[in-house]
Every structure is written in structure tokens, then in C-alpha cells.
Amino acid sequence: MILLKVENLHASYGPVPALFGVNLELAAGEVLALMGRNGMGKTTTVKAICRMIPANGGLSFDGQDLHRMPSHAVARLGLGLVPEGRRCFRDLTVEENLIAAARRGEWTLQRVTALFPPLEARRAQRAASLSGGEQQMLAIGRALMTNPRLLILDEATEGLAPIVRQEIWSAITAIKQETGMAILLIDKSLRELAQVADRAVILGRGKTVWSGAMTYVTADVARDYVGI
Amino acid sequence: MIAERWINWIVLLGFVVLPLWALFADEPFTITLATRAVILALAAVGLNIALGIGGLVSLGHAVFFGLGGYAMGILAHHAQTYAPLELGPLVIEGTKSMPIIWVTALVTSALAALVIGLLSLRTTGVYFIMITLAFGQMFFFFSISWSAYGGEDGLSIYVRNDFPGLNTLQPIQFFGLCLAVLCLALGIHSRLRTSPFGLALNAARQAPERVETVGLNPMRLKLLAFVISGALTGLSGALFADLNRFVSPTMFSWQLSGELIVLIIIGGVGRLMGPVIGAALFVALEHLLGGLTEFWLVWLGVILLLIVLFARGGIIGILTGKAGPNV
Numbered sequence: 001m002i003l004l005k006v007e008n009l010h011a012s013y014g015p016v017p018a019l020f021g022v023n024l025e026l027a028a029g030e031v032l033a034l035m036g037r038n039g040m041g042k043t044t045t046v047k048a049i050c051r052m053i054p055a056n057g058g059l060s061f062d063g064q065d066l067h068r069m070p071s072h073a074v075a076r077l078g079l080g081l082v083p084e085g086r087r088c089f090r091d092l093t094v095e096e097n098l099i100a101a102a103r104r105g106e107w108t109l110q111r112v113t114a115l116f117p118p119l120e121a122r123r124a125q126r127a128a129s130l131s132g133g134e135q136q137m138l139a140i141g142r143a144l145m146t147n148p149r150l151l152i153l154d155e156a157t158e159g160l161a162p163i164v165r166q167e168i169w170s171a172i173t174a175i176k177q178e179t180g181m182a183i184l185l186i187d188k189s190l191r192e193l194a195q196v197a198d199r200a201v202i203l204g205r206g207k208t209v210w211s212g213a214m215t216y217v218t219a220d221v222a223r224d225y226v227g228i
Numbered sequence: 229m230i231a232e233r234w235i236n237w238i239v240l241l242g243f244v245v246l247p248l249w250a251l252f253a254d255e256p257f258t259i260t261l262a263t264r265a266v267i268l269a270l271a272a273v274g275l276n277i278a279l280g281i282g283g284l285v286s287l288g289h290a291v292f293f294g295l296g297g298y299a300m301g302i303l304a305h306h307a308q309t310y311a312p313l314e315l316g317p318l319v320i321e322g323t324k325s326m327p328i329i330w331v332t333a334l335v336t337s338a339l340a341a342l343v344i345g346l347l348s349l350r351t352t353g354v355y356f357i358m359i360t361l362a363f364g365q366m367f368f369f370f371s372i373s374w375s376a377y378g379g380e381d382g383l384s385i386y387v388r389n390d391f392p393g394l395n396t397l398q399p400i401q402f403f404g405l406c407l408a409v410l411c412l413a414l415g416i417h418s419r420l421r422t423s424p425f426g427l428a429l430n431a432a433r434q435a436p437e438r439v440e441t442v443g444l445n446p447m448r449l450k451l452l453a454f455v456i457s458g459a460l461t462g463l464s465g466a467l468f469a470d471l472n473r474f475v476s477p478t479m480f481s482w483q484l485s486g487e488l489i490v491l492i493i494i495g496g497v498g499r500l501m502g503p504v505i506g507a508a509l510f511v512a513l514e515h516l517l518g519g520l521t522e523f524w525l526v527w528l529g530v531i532l533l534l535i536v537l538f539a540r541g542g543i544i545g546i547l548t549g550k551a552g553p554n555v
Contacts, residue, residue: 050441075443087438089431100427101442146442 003028003150003182004049007058011048018044019055021207026150029180033193033214036203037227042186043084045203046154050074050081061150076103080148084155084186086135088142090128094119097127097138098145105147106179112141115171133164140171150182151175157187165189172196190222202226229549236501239508243407251400259399260471265511266406267467272491272503273413274460279489280498281426282453283433287485288344288360291367292458294480295340296333296465301475302377303329304385326391326405329466337462338455345454349447361482368480382476389470396470406467410504413460418500420456429453461488490532496542505543 002025009022019041026032034042048055051071059066061077075081089097098109098119113120116137122130127138136156143151153172157165169192175181176196187193193200193214200217202210202225210225243262250258271293278284306313306322313320323329348359377383388396396402420426432439432446439446469475478484488503491510495502510528517524535542541551 052437052441070445071437071440072443072445075441081441083438083441087435089434089438091434092427092430096427096430099424100431101444102424103443142442 001028002026003030003062004184005058005060006045006049009045009048009055009057009059011044011053011055013044013053017206019048019206021057022048022203023208024201024211026182026184028149028182030199031176031183031185031197033197033200033217034184034186034203035188035193035200035217035222035226036209037225040203041206042203043154044206046081046152046184046186049152050079075146075148078147078149080143080146080151082136082139082143082151082153082156084158086132086139088127088130088135088138091126093124093126094130094138095123097142101142102145103147107144107147109145112144115144115174116141116167133160133167136160136164136168137171140168144175148181150184152184152186154186155188156185157189157192165192169196188226190217190226193217230547232499232501232544232548232550235505235544235547239501239504240411242508243504247400247403256399259403261511261515263399263403263406263471264468265507266403266410267464267471268488268491268510269504269507270406270410270413270467271461271464272488272495272507273410273417274457274462274464275488276457276492276498276503277417277420277460278450278454278457279492280502281421281433282429282450282457284349284450284454284457285357285489286360286454286457287357287482287489288348288362288364289458289461289488290480290482290484291340291344291364292337292461293465293468293484293488294367294371294475294477295337296462296467297469297475297479298371298377298383298465299333299336299462300329300389300466300469301383301385303332304387304389305377305383308386324387324389326389326396326470329389329470330463333462333466334459337465338459340462341455341458342451344458345451349450349454361485364480364482364485368477368482371477371480378476380477382474382478385469385473385475388473402471406471409463409467413463414500414504416456416460421500425449425452490528492542494532494535494542496544499542499544502542502544509543 004026006022006024009019011019022045036042047053051066051069051074061079064077066074092100098112118134119137119141122134127135157168173196176183185193185197197214200214201208204225247259247262275289278286303323307324344363348356351359372380390396391405394401394405428444429449432449436446465479491506492503494509495506513524513528517527539546545551
């Protein structure tokens with residue numbers, strides 16, 4: 001069953017066009033890697049999907065047209081976004097960050113802190129005082145607390161130490177294996193993406209230039225389209 | 229440094245001990261001063277929900293204070309003149325019953341907050357401040373021209389309204405009633421602050437666009453906070469009118485809205501007892517310095533200046549060593 005469908009998506013920042021025809025589909029339970037060089041429109045695509053910026057073209061989630069919906073209504077349909085740069089609520093504690101966003105479902109405070117043990121130890125600590133890795137865990141945990149059907153991770157491991165990156169990737173793998181949640185991943189780590197993602201869509205200059213199974217993302221494809 | 233909860237209990241204890249001392253020392257005026265502080269604290273506790281948790285700098289909260297006051301004044305006026313209030317086909321008898329007056333004040337203020345919030349919360353920052361100020365001025369000038377209820381001269385009430393089982397003419401009993409209402413409001417604020425709603429509101433203050441991405445509507449959160457805040461401030465207006473047995477357009481004045489903000493800043497923005505400490509200090513300075521010089525507000529200004537410059541967490545921030553939230 002197709003959960004997210006994006007057809008010929010166009011978007012712009014004011015007068016500056018940013019997307020010129022993005023196409024992608026994501027089935028329930030599938031993990032899709034959204035790849036591309038810097039500035040090719042990956043984050044803009046995510047913002048358009050989440051209705052954070054206006055866009056034209058086909059955009060539906062579970063058969064529902066997203067175009068008429070405000071951002072919060074889209075999130076309530078089941079899109080959980082972990083935005084680029086973590087962006088936790090700095091004045092709230094770890095626990096408060098998680099409770100503020102919570103909705104009923106299988107992801108509870110206990111389950112999130114079990115997935116990310118460092119958060120359990122820092123429950124009463126303000127988010128602003130956490131390390132970058134812990135803030136990233138908190139951002140993922142906050143999105144999970146909304147009990148989404150689709151988790152969108154925008155550069156979830158960017159700028160983190162290798163050991164923390166490994167923890168994040170282990171958590172993403174666990175989410176996939178234990179819950180079968182659909183995941184849209186933006187990342188530049190080809191090796192880790194290959195282990196988790198089922199399919200890939202590559203953007204170039206604001207439009208889809210390649211799509212296929214992750215196993216077909218060879219070194220040549222990565223070099224030609226992603227520059228890695 | 230002192231833990232905040234100890235400061236909270238000490239302040240509350242002070243509000244119990246001082247009037248009791250005044251009662252035994254036969255100082256009814258001190259009890260009246262304490263009552264005034266408690267009622268102003270209640271108004272500021274209401275505003276602190278919008279300002280301290282939601283980050284809404286409202287310069288129009290006097291609207292709700294005035295509406296609460298006029299709800300009391302109009303109902304009591306019709307009770308003492310035995311003439312019903314006629315609103316077209318609707319005829320309402322006046323009343324001296326405090327619970328009925330309180331409910332009227334709460335509902336009227338909440339409805340006004342709903343309408344004002346729906347319009348003003350579409351803006352942010354200085355525009356929000358200006359719109360709320362504009363609403364305040366509208367109500368102020370309307371009350372000045374409302375000759376049926378005293379216009380510019382205000383409306384005197386010759387009786388103290390009744391509360392079942394209490395003699396509200398006794399200053400200590402009226403004080404106890406006001407303190408009980410304040411404690412209830414503090415309980416609401418405390419529960420609200422740590423509830424999922426309060427946390428989401430706090431998050432919306434910090435980053436509204438991020439709150440949207442987790443499925444929360446920041447406009448709805450802020451509107452609800454504004455309505456609760458307005459209702460509590462309205463209730464305090466009814467009590468204030470009962471204390472003075474007088475209502476006037478000054479209850480709607482923007483200076484009063486400003487004073488409420490000052491009380492919160494002095495005590496500590498977003499802190500549970502911040503408004504209570506601010507109100508106590510305000511009334512104490514008004515009484516102590518007001519007797520020495522008519523320019524006592526200059527000294528309050530100096531205190532405010534020092535706090536804003538050097539102690540952003542207010543008096544509670546100084547005592548606990550912890551700054552408050554960034555508003």
C-alpha cells in the first residue's frame with residue numbers, strides 16, 4: 001500500500017524556485033533513502049511534504065491530499081519529522097520534550113528511553129544542556145512519541161561523532177525491524193543507508209533524477225549523482 | 229541559594245501570618261493592604277499563564293480586569309437599586325451573591341479573551357502588544373462614555389457582596405476568601421505548567437514552527453492559554469471591585485496592564501510565585517514609600533530597571549540563582 005505519494009512537486013522560496021519536479025513513492029513499512037548533493041532540494045522536499053512551505057504538484061499521504069492541510073494537521077495524520085539541526089525545545093527537560101509531543105500509541109516514554117538509554121539518564125536535564133548526539137536522540141524520540149506512520153529523518157547523523165552515529169543507525173535499524181514503520185531517510189552515509197534502506201530516490205537540481213532499489217545504488221551511481 | 233519550593237512556601241506563610249498578626253494587633257488596614265496584594269497577585273497569576281508560559285506580552289489584560297470589575301459592579305448596582313438589568317428581551321435580576329458574580333466575571337472575561345485572542349493571536353511581537361493595547365483603549369473609552377454605570381466617575385457599590393457562610397464585611401474573612409481563590413489559581417497554574425498542554429504551550433513559545441511538526445496547533449494552544457489567563461484576571465477584577473466597593477474606567481487603563489506585567493517581571497516571569505512576590509512588593513512600596521513621596525513609582529522604576537538589567541529571573545531568580553525562561 002502506497003503511504004506517501006509525491007508527483008511532479010514544485011516549490012519555491014519566495015520568488016526563487018527550488019523544486020522543479022520531484023517524484024517519489026513510499027509504501028507502508030518501506031525505508032526510502034532520499035539522496036543527492038548539497039542544495040539539490042532534499043530538505044526542501046521534506047518541508048514541502050510537511051507543508052512547511054507552499055508547493056504545487058501531487059502530494060498525498062495515505063490517499064489524503066495534503067495541499068489543503070496546515071503543517072500540524074499533516075503531522076497528526078502520522079508524519080513524524082526529525083528536522084535538520086535537531087531543534088529540540090531548549091528550555092524544556094528531556095522528559096518534558098517527549099511528553100509535550102506525545103500521542104497515544106505503542107511509542108511511550110519508557111519505550112523511547114529504552115531505545116535511547118542516554119535519554120533515561122538525562123530525563124530531568126534541560127535539552128539545551130545536552131550534547132549534540134543526545135539532542136539528536138531526543139529529536140528522534142520526540143518524533144516517535146507522536147506515534148507516526150512515517151518517520152522522516154533529515155540528516156539525522158550529520159556532525160556527530162562516529163560512535164554516536166553508530167548508535168543512531170542502530171536505533172533506526174531497530175525501529176525498522178521492530179515496528180515496520182515507514183521511514184524516509186536523508187543522509188550522505190552510503191554504507192549505512194545501504195544496510196537500512198529498501199529503495200533510493202536521488203535528486204539533482206530540484207528534481208528526481210534516479211530511483212530504484214537500494215541494491216542498485218552502486219559506487220558509479222553514487223559518484224555520478226550524489227558525488228560520494 | 230534557596231530552593232524555589234521553599235521560597236513559595238515562605239511567601240504563602242507570610243500571607244497567612246501577616247493578616248493574623250494584624251488581626252490580633254487590631255490593624256484592619258494592614259489586612260486590607262494584604263487583600264489588595266492578594267487580588268493583584270491573582271490578576272498577575274492569570275497574566276503569568278499567557279506571559280510566563282505562552283510568551284504572550286499582553287498590554288490589554290486590564291480589559292479582563294475591568295470586565296470582571298464591571299460584572300460585579302453592574303450586578304451589585306442592580307441588586308441595590310432593585311431594578312433589573314434589561315438587555316432587550318432578556319431581563320436579569322441584580323445579585324449580591326459572590327459565587328454568581330464570580331461565574332459572571334469568569335464567563336464574560338473568558339468570552340472577551342476568546343474574541344480578542346482570535347484576532348490578536350494572528351500577530352506576534354510588537355503587533356500583538358499593539359493590538360491588545362488597542363482593545364484595552366477601546367474598552368477604556370467605552371466605559372468612560374457609559375453613563376448608565378457612572379461613566380468617567382465610576383460606580384459606587386454600598387454593600388459588600390455575600391459569600392455563603394462568611395461575613396465578608398469582616399476584613400479577615402474577605403482576605404481569607406481572596407487568599408483561597410489565589411491558592412486555587414496557583415494550583416491551576418502549577419498543574420497547567422507541567423501538564424502536556426502547558427509543556428506544549430511552552431514549546432510553542434520557544435518555536436511555534438517546530439511545534440507544528442509534532443502535530444500541535446500553536447494558535448489553538450495560545451488561544452486556550454489566553455482565555456484561561458483572561459478568565460482568571462477577570463475574576464480578580466470582580467474581587468478588586470468588591471474590595472473597593474467601587475468600579476471605574478481606570479480598571480480598563482493600559483497603565484494597569486503595564487503594572488501587571490511589572491509585577492510579574494519583578495517577581496519572576498513564568499515562576500509560580502513570581503506574581504505574588506511582585507504584588508506584595510508593589511503594595512508594600514506603594515504603602516511605605518507612597519506615604520513619604522508622591523513619586524514613589526520612581527523607586528519602583530529603579531527596582532524594575534535593576535531587575536531587567538541584572539536579574540532576568542526576577543526576585544525568585546536572585547534567590548534561587550536560576551534565571552527564568554526567555555520570553
